[in-house]
Amino acid sequence: MNRRDLLKASLALPLLPLALRAGAAPTAAIKLLAGPLAFHRVRPGQPGWPAPAQWDELRRQVGGRLLLPRSPFAECPSAACTQALKQLDNPFALGDDPALTQTSGWADAWISQPSAYAVAAESAADVAAAVNFARQHRLRLVVKGGGHSYQGTSEAPDSLLVWTRHMNQVSLHDAFVPQGAAGHAQPLPAVSVQAGALWIDAYDAVTTQGRRYVQGGGCATVGVAGLIQSGGFGSFSKGFGSAAGNLLEAEIVTADGKVRVVNAYNDPELFWGIKGGGGGSLGVVTRLTLRTFELPEFFGAAMGCIKASSRDAFRALVGRFVAFYREALFNPHWGEQVGFRDGDTLKISMVFQGLTQEQAQQTWQPFLDWIKARPEYSIVEPVQTIALPARHFWDAAFFREHAPQYIVPDDRPGAPAHHMIWRGDHDQVGWFIHAYQSAWMPASLLQPGRRDVLADALFAASQHFDYALHFNKGLAGAPADAIERARDTATNPGMVEAFALAICADGSGPAFTGLPGRSPELAKARQQASKIDLAMKELLKVAPDAGSYVSESDYFLRDWQQRFWGSNYPRLAAAKRRYDPEGLFFVHHGVGSEAWSADGFTRTA
The missing domain is CATH 3.30.70.600 (Ribosomal protein S10)
Known part of the structure; x- marks a missing residue:
């Protein structure tokens, strides 16, 4: 039996006891398993697409916040197009448009396209209404908060988008105890962050205003919820651990439309799964509570x-x-x-x-x-x-006064004063990816007998293409308690044994569909991708079993289950079967996506 057949069998086995306990013959159980093969999600204009009256009912349920996303570049020249062009290099402006994403596409993979409808959610109840509607009408469902996904997981044409951008409240706790944990867990200083908040929002509240630290992402416009679900590494992860490892509790809407509060005591397997299991696969996270730390001087x-x-x-x-x-x-x-x-x-x-x-x-x-x-x-x-002083590290007012060369502020009238990005991240705004690969480099390569082998590989790779070692994205060398928390996540276990994540990537400026005067340079992109492949092959010679970080990885990765999650994948697949047995939630190379067509519209296994 080959690996694909084995995987199909593993997905099917948990259903057999259900069929047999119900008194069905083995052949009936096989028919039960064969049923999903015929399942297709519907697109606009196809039989089963919701009628206008049904959309109106959803609009009523969500307080009128049902949108028809339209790209501002769809009808250029126009006033909307002109305004969008002025803000094309502003990641906050891109994120504030439900039709756009902070990454505009990937060569030969995907290009940013708006959903057919979007629910501008302001509460978990809004999210639940959208989830129920998508399930009942067999719609492709997409979730977007920050819209920073390189893999294109926060967009899909012909879909219903759950857009959480307006759910951006941040609340500090002096002594937080998860639900159901009274008498079992010590109260901890913490912060609760809604799913639409960006990390700059969290840092402003926790560090600039609250004089505490929360482990988040390095790029200020990354969404809090997306980073946690991918594992989560930021500039100081070597000191404080992964963001997922510091999650204390989450509110999540599952495929049955139920709003659940999950932690180590309530739905612990679901809680574990969203700590690094990848966004958009197990449910829609609406709120997260993270431990905070004493701020260094x-x-x-x-x-x-x-x-x-x-x-x-x-x-x-x-x-x-x-x-x-x-x-x-x-x-x-x-x-x-x-x-x-x-x-x-x-x-x-x-x-x-x-x-x-x-x-x-x-x-x-x-x-x-x-x-x-x-x-x-x-x-x-x-x-x-x-x-x-650490309290000023994400303080936009401080940088405007003392070091404006290091930041790019959101310069729109009425924009939050704390909204800024690091200038070094500015070239990623709206970028079109040519290629992107990553590999966790094991700390064993730093041993005296292996350093020359590592140095040879690093040098050889550099002769093919530029790349970097991101030391904060491998936790070897971190404190023991940070490593222990990170081990209790779904992230590839190799992450805690790695001293760095090697990243080799290339891209060009925005290439949104309809953008005047700009189109993807596919020939150049493919040429660059070939060079990147050669560079990474040199590194993988000394780290052949290296995992890859789900948020920063190759779109075309073949053995993604092993590379993203390693030995944790079977446990993640079990959580997927339990909480989303029909596969409502689909993202490219997400848990359970091997059972679907590449576009997520047709069940194939």
């Missing part, structure tokens, strides 16, 4: 760029950095990334927490002394360390 960054005069010199530089990282940076204080570039260049873009600026400078000094003692290296950008 300082957050800071170390930035610079070093160029080698030859390839041999660059290989030596890579080897020296690998050793230096293991000696000085492989600990909870340091995160973010170092880039390896084809121009024999090492780009340093790291952050730190819990150190003073002087301590950070002292940490880097031995490496810088090694560089300065060798004429084959030149400092393209001086390696500098800066530190600031």
Whole structure:
């Protein structure tokens, strides 16, 4: 039996006892299993598509908040198109339009297209009404909060969209106890965040205003709910663990339309599944409660760029950095990334927490002394360390006054004053992806006997395409309690054994359908994708079993179940069968998606 047949059998087995207990003969059980093969979701204009009166009833149930999303680029030139073009580089503006997404597409994979209808949800009851309507009428259902998905999971044409953007309240708790946990769990400082909130909203409330820390995403416009469900890594994850590992409780609407409050005591398997099991597969998360931490005195960054005069010199530089990282940076204080570039260049873009600026400078000094003692290296950008009071790290007012060059604010009239993104993330706004691959690099490669093998692979990969090691997205080196919390999630277990996530990617500017004067450069995209594939193959030679981060991975990944979730996938599949047996929730390469056509409209297994 091949792997696909085995997978089909594993999906079918849990239904057999149900059929047999009901007194059915084995042949009847087989017919029961065969039924879903004929299931098709309906599209506009097909028999079964809801009549106008039925849509009106849904509109009434959700307080009039049923929308007809239309891309502003669908009818250019027009006033709407002109206004949208002015805000094309503003991720907040893109997210505020239910017809658009923060990623405009992926070469030969998908392109952003609006849903047929959207429910602008303001409560879990609105979400439940949309879920029930989609189930009853056999509609393709899509969920979008931040709309940051690289894989296109927050959009689909001919679908009903649950749009949670307006559910963005953030509430702090001094002593939170999950429902059903009284007498069993210690009260903890925490924050509850609705599903439509972005991480900049959470950071503003928790850190800038509340003087606490919550582990979230590095990019400020990522949606809170999406990040938690994908596992969740941010700049300081090496110190505080994954975002999913810090989840205490969630409110979620399941396929039966029931609003559930889940935690380690109520529906624990569903709770575990949404901690890294991928968004949009098990239900619609409407609220999350996360533990918060004491805020360090300082957050800071170390930035610079070093160029080698030859390839041999660059290989030596890579080897020296690998050793230096293991000696000085492989600990909870340091995160973010170092880039390896084809121009024999090492780009340093790291952050730190819990150190003073002087301590950070002292940490880097031995490496810088090694560089300065060798004429084959030149400092393209001086390696500098800066530190600031941690409460100001996401403080837009502070950066406007003291360091405006590091941020891009939301400049629309009436926009929340705290809305900003890091300038380094600005090139991702609306981008069209050519290729994107990732791999968790095991910490065993940092052992003295393996460092040369790692350095050889890092150097070889750089000769094909630029890439980076994101140290905060592998938890090896984190505190034991952070690792333990992360182990109790659905994320690939290899994540806690990895010292970094290697990411190799490329893209171009926005390419929304109808955008004037812009269309995807597919020939260039395919060429770049081939180079990225060669680069990643060099890294996978030394990490052949490496997992891949579900939110930042290859759209065309073949063994995605193993790469995303490893040994956790069977348990996730069981949760999917229990809470969504008919497969209402579908996303590309999501749990249970192997039973559906690529567009999610036809059941195939």
